[in-house]
Amino acid sequence: MQTVGADGDDRGRSFIEAARRDQIVTAAIATIAAEGFARASFVRIAERASISPALITYHFKTKDKLIGAVLDQVGSRLDSAMEGGPEPVASYEDGLRRILTGHVLHCVRAPEDMAARREIGTAASSPAIRRRIAEQQETGRAELAAFLAEGQREGEFREFDPDAFAGAMLAAMQAVPGELRRRPADAGEDYARELAGIFVTAAIGRGWEGGPEGDR
């Protein structure tokens, strides 16, 4: 169940309305992930949800608002997945590795979410959506850069431009769903370790223990 009021849009909505919205958003995500943003028309989304296209407009008024809701949904699920659990983080290196493996594992668990997010981010045409995506990404980027800078101040990470590092890392993270599609279904953990290894090494400036070379 969705926390009412989480994004301010569900205020005053009946239970049935919230359920319908959820159903539509889910169908939209599936459609975008499966057929691409360009082919995710109301007709196709409605088919997937076994409802009429008009009902989408009824609940979301415009397509931009629907896409906005999709981004909310995807973003909130990603956020809660990334929180990392109650265990304290041993080190910045450990924190960095957790961000990356967490992201990969989330992509394994919710590949449609991430594929849809990527589709929207790159193919959306409306200025409003593009702005919104940019803001979302900017926030995530700022947080990541802050974390990296802190690791540098603590002496764990070598000197580099945290903003540039964050940019490269987020780009690689965005590509994860595509990478996973190239690999066997059970290769998620291995790939997560690989990806983490790359950026941890890049951040600390030497081979990290527990990586591939450590295993051999």
Place this chain on the structure above:
Amino acid sequence: MQTVGADGDDRGRSFIEAARRDQIVTAAIATIAAEGFARASFVRIAERASISPALITYHFKTKDKLIGAVLDQVGSRLDSAMEGGPEPVASYEDGLRRILTGHVLHCVRAPEDMAARREIGTAASSPAIRRRIAEQQETGRAELAAFLAEGQREGEFREFDPDAFAGAMLAAMQAVPGELRRRPADAGEDYARELAGIFVTAAIGRGWEGGPEGDR
């Protein structure tokens, strides 16, 4: 700079036709880069070129063929920019750094090319185009992975999955135009050094000389 007949597609074409085709391709690149693939309709491209939309069809028969010509143009300019000049490559580390800095500098010089390429790659709907892009990317990826594996065999690079590394690196490279847009116009070289630093470090497993920390 484009020599007529360079790619065999202009063979048998009159000078004026080649010029028009070039103009249309240029307008298409600009439109895609500025407004996104989804909004790059014939009408908008034609507006940018100050011609009639029908003229595009006259020169390119179908939209797929126009996009194909765009990819040719972008690809050939990228190829010639990446050749790297006559100087021999000192080491794999050096080669890796050159790939990255070369790419960034090309993105500085031809930002629309790279933005358009990205747009087409992610938003194009026609199966033919998608296939073509996928093949192109697969080739580039294989070459990069082979280079990385060779560096490992020679002992310069640490152990990692070359394919995964190539994937992360290509993702970061694809994001370069967006990164550059966030920075001052003259920050290209600095950014190139940063990006190269990240992946060189990730590949060799220790801080590289000449990087930010070496400067201080």
Place this chain on the structure above:
Amino acid sequence: MQTVGADGDDRGRSFIEAARRDQIVTAAIATIAAEGFARASFVRIAERASISPALITYHFKTKDKLIGAVLDQVGSRLDSAMEGGPEPVASYEDGLRRILTGHVLHCVRAPEDMAARREIGTAASSPAIRRRIAEQQETGRAELAAFLAEGQREGEFREFDPDAFAGAMLAAMQAVPGELRRRPADAGEDYARELAGIFVTAAIGRGWEGGPEGDR
């Protein structure tokens, strides 16, 4: 008269939808009959029906499907008109005369139907439609030829190539709407008698009783 659901295509369709489809098909028939197949665009058909062109696509998805519905409509009306009533057929001569007079009278009653059918048969461009028309015609021709051959076996008809005879007769039948347009509105019955006289005489090889010369 068209009973809803008569041909299985209206199954599951709302009353209003069936009515609209009928209206559109009727407008299409009128447009094709009046302006020719080549000029029967969605815009012109829609004008005749006082609706928007997009509504035609809404109800029929593609133009081929609309033309298919037109052929269904025309064909089913023709079939029911040709059934000939309960009275037993006295002879092959009588059967032949009935086929021809029945056809002429149907052309009098539904001239647009027959004109549209002819237009579609000769001017339609889509392979699917052409195939369908060809099959329909082939069936009708085979039935007619079989009837003629039987009349020959029974000794009522003289020797001739039934297939060639059927071809000539069907050609003359197809021309009936045009012939009627050249004549006064009430000349249908006279013309029917004339046309029947021609082919009955051709089939039996002597003047038939009740023909023009018998009347005088």
Place this chain on the structure above:
Amino acid sequence: MQTVGADGDDRGRSFIEAARRDQIVTAAIATIAAEGFARASFVRIAERASISPALITYHFKTKDKLIGAVLDQVGSRLDSAMEGGPEPVASYEDGLRRILTGHVLHCVRAPEDMAARREIGTAASSPAIRRRIAEQQETGRAELAAFLAEGQREGEFREFDPDAFAGAMLAAMQAVPGELRRRPADAGEDYARELAGIFVTAAIGRGWEGGPEGDR
């Protein structure tokens, strides 16, 4: 060489111009016969003639004029083929048979001419062309009807409506190219005899000597 002034349109035209016009008309006939009137665009006709589409407009100003020239060409070839030679006609029955066999044999010899004529007659959209076709047909019809009426006055033909008979006969004649396509290439003479048998019998009211039953 084409007789200048035959149709009043070649007056004052140079030799080369006449040759080009002929070439274009020939290509137009071939295109219409092969692909149907609807697909006989200037581009396709020009391809067949290995010239530029603009040249067609240059020589014929509008498409209607080109179609007009096609009708002239086809009509004049048909006329000269139908003249029947110097031999005197033995009887009206003989004359009728010659008209029909002559037509069939012309369709064998110049199938494209007749197919194109038919395509234009049924699929042409322009009112001017439709009018023109109607006039041409009206003339041929009047001549045929007059011939039939004369045969009746001379007592050779039975009583029937000459106009209706002419209509049916012309319809069957128009269908000849299609009929020939259904038969082996060398069946032309047989089919001609069959068709003549049908209408001769229809006209004189008894089996005609030399017909199928006379052969056995």
Place this chain on the structure above:
DNA sequence: CATGAATGAGCGTTCATTCAT
């Protein structure tokens, strides 16, 4: 005489959206 270049009008179709029910 002939063409390549260019265009405006029109095509069937898809789309997000509106509205009466």
Place this chain on the structure above:
DNA sequence: AATGAATGAACGCTCATTCAT
């Protein structure tokens, strides 16, 4: 709350025709 019916705008594309060269 939900829908089927309906539409205007936009799409890629084809066409006959114009025009400078």
